[in-house]
Amino acid sequence: MMPARPQLPALTAERARALLIYNPETGALNWRVARHGTFSGALAGTRTSEGYTQVEIDYRLYKAHRVIWLIMTGKWPTHRVDHKNGMRADNRWKNLREATPLQNARNRRPGKRNSSGRIGVTQTAGGRWQAFIGVDLQNHVLGTFGTFDEASAARAAAEQHHYGEFSAVADRSGAT
Template identity: 40%
Template sequence: MGLTHEHVRELLDYFPDTGEFRWKKIPHPATGMQRRHNTMRAGKIAGGKHNAVGCIVRIEGRYYPAGRLAFFWMTGRWPRSMIRHRNFNASDNRWDNLVEATPSQISRAARPHHDGSSRFKGVYLRKNGYIWTSQITLNGEVHFIGNFPDEETAARAYDVEARKHFGEDAFLNFGDEGSAQ
């Protein structure tokens, strides 16, 4: 049987403003006395850092990413797919930083990979070395936006398309103030 919402709330307190989980004191069901294994942990921060997923919490021998656990704690259900951190910091599990997202939504909000020729998302230098091309991926399909004389113009064209297709989920090369993020 899986972890129930009631059991999670019995074991842990979650603080939405900080994103922290803390262990609760748990009475033994038969005696009402504190459970020995939990007495020393009560009040302490639950979980720790993990490189791949940010913070994880171990409950009864099983590991849970803290963002997913926070979603479960707050809503009473596990996320249907994935959890996205609005500020891209997987260790920041404040409730207002967590968004339920599909893999497609996660990838379109992703920061640019700097393994190509451009420092901007959706932009690359053509093989001739003189023209910058902008493209966007929609539903797994790459769409050509255009060719541009410079990298920044191509990046701004990408931002226009990203805003149009992804709205607030878009990772933009330039914020509202016009400087690179």
């Protein structure tokens, strides 16, 4: 039987800063000190199957973007840390923002079952395109259009109006 690992207190900003170096311009997180199996300066963390980077610190796994938030602000995020451009491994500081679960959900990519490739746009049985948006737990139909582009534009305008900076269109169109 293996001995139990020591239960350490929750990660603090001071501890994270003592162990890691973060480059806000590139999003790289590197080890400040040599650790078992790695050397000082080595890239910290591994990629998860969901596309996030995770890092093990003191026998605990943390998502890198949350550790970065702790390093940069000195405190854990209250809610979630959203990747503005939707790329889960892009941990540049300008790509990270704190978000409620609802705000984070608004900034998402279409699911695998989405056949139009655009959230909130679907083709009707008659071949026309319908746009809709969810606001305050209600689904609102924005209209039926002759083309996909018209329906997509209606959805984009509604997202900007209702979701603001958390609009998926706003975040992916100009974010680098």
